Amino acid sequence: MSKEFIDYYQILGLPPEAGQEEIRKAYRASARRLHPDARPNSSDADQDDAFRRSVEAWRVLGDPELRSAYDRARQQPIPATPFCGQTSGFGQILADMWRRLFGNDKPENGQDLETRVEVELADLRSDLPLELDIPCAVACGLCGGLGRLPAKDQDGPEQSCVRCGGLGRQTVQRRLQIKVPAGSESGLCLKFSGEGEEGLRGGQAGDLKVEILVRPHPTLRRAGADLFLKHPVTLEQAIFGAAIEINGLHGRHHIVLPANLAHGQTFRIKEAGLPPGPGDLVITTHIVLPSAMPPDESDRLREALAQIPLTRYPGVSFLPERKK
Numbered sequence: 001m002s003k004e005f006i007d008y009y010q011i012l013g014l015p016p017e018a019g020q021e022e023i024r025k026a027y028r029a030s031a032r033r034l035h036p037d038a039r040p041n042s043s044d045a046d047q048d049d050a051f052r053r054s055v056e057a058w059r060v061l062g063d064p065e066l067r068s069a070y071d072r073a074r075q076q077p078i079p080a081t082p083f084c085g086q087t088s089g090f091g092q093i094l095a096d097m098w099r100r101l102f103g104n105d106k107p108e109n110g111q112d113l114e115t116r117v118e119v120e121l122a123d124l125r126s127d128l129p130l131e132l133d134i135p136c137a138v139a140c141g142l143c144g145g146l147g148r149l150p151a152k153d154q155d156g157p158e159q160s161c162v163r164c165g166g167l168g169r170q171t172v173q174r175r176l177q178i179k180v181p182a183g184s185e186s187g188l189c190l191k192f193s194g195e196g197e198e199g200l201r202g203g204q205a206g207d208l209k210v211e212i213l214v215r216p217h218p219t220l221r222r223a224g225a226d227l228f229l230k231h232p233v234t235l236e237q238a239i240f241g242a243a244i245e246i247n248g249l250h251g252r253h254h255i256v257l258p259a260n261l262a263h264g265q266t267f268r269i270k271e272a273g274l275p276p277g278p279g280d281l282v283i284t285t286h287i288v289l290p291s292a293m294p295p296d297e298s299d300r301l302r303e304a305l306a307q308i309p310l311t312r313y314p315g316v317s318f319l320p321e322r323k324k
């Protein structure tokens with residue numbers, strides 16, 4: 001059911017001064033064309049929608065009390081606010097209509113919907129637009145959530161709705177455009193008010209909650225807006241220094257390692273992290289020793305290292321015995 005003012009006279013093709021008999025005739029003409037009994041092999045959504053609107057128009061205009069309230073509301077500026085919770089105007093007319101149709105049945109609020117979206121760390125460098133297809137229970141397009149329809153000849157008993165089987169709801173795939181904010185943390189829950197299941201009989205729509213899960217990056221670790229990378233360097237690079245390239249989230253960065261690099265020495269690249277800020281990229285070097293060296297290689301390395309006087313290792317108090 002629409003939340004905005006609807007021109008029921010226009011739906012029935014009538015002037016506002018039309019008499020009750022004209023309203024009845026106009027509805028009957030539309031029912032002859034659009035009632036599901038008149039088109040048993042068609043479930044065209046546009047025709048369902050047109051029929052639902054003409055039923056709603058007839059239910060309001062065909063009831064003298066609702067009609068006079070509606071006529072008064074027509075004179076007011078068009079309210080574009082949701083009708084739920086309104087105490088006057090068009091929303092009240094619809095709420096009164098549901099109350100008359102349902103007696104003491106309360107409005108039924110729609111359930112909240114929850115879904116999860118997985119994103120890559122690299123997607124979060126800026127706001128990420130996403131399109132979600134979410135199965136969502138909405139008010140039936142034919143009966144509007146009532147579960148039943150007036151008879152085709154208007155005076156017969158009401159019948160169960162042929163589209164929803166009397167439940168008042170149907171499930172549709174709803175497509176929704178959302179935006180994941182740049183730099184979102186994993187586990188962030190985005191809430192979209194009123195985008196959950198539709199309410200019935202004037203009830204409020206539920207909310208949609210989207211949990212954002214950020215997939216772990218193969219090499220980068222994150223803390224807030226800062227990114228951290230461990231980068232291995234060889235013994236040779238650590239001793240003599242080197243120009244290296246590393247892969248960050250925004251592309252490649254050049255770093256010049258100084259000679260005599262300390263194990264665990266860090267290098268900070270400003271603003272190469274994530275928004276907001278943006279944060280920095282912090283590179284921690286770790287020195288990797290050669291492994292599985294064949295005996296001739298290790299012998300040569302031992303000989304080369306033996307050329308270095310032990311006094312060149314500042315701070316090392318227990319010096320190793322060297323093989324002669």
Ligand SMILES: [Zn+2]
Nearest residue numbers: 140143161164
């Ligand atoms: Zn229905």
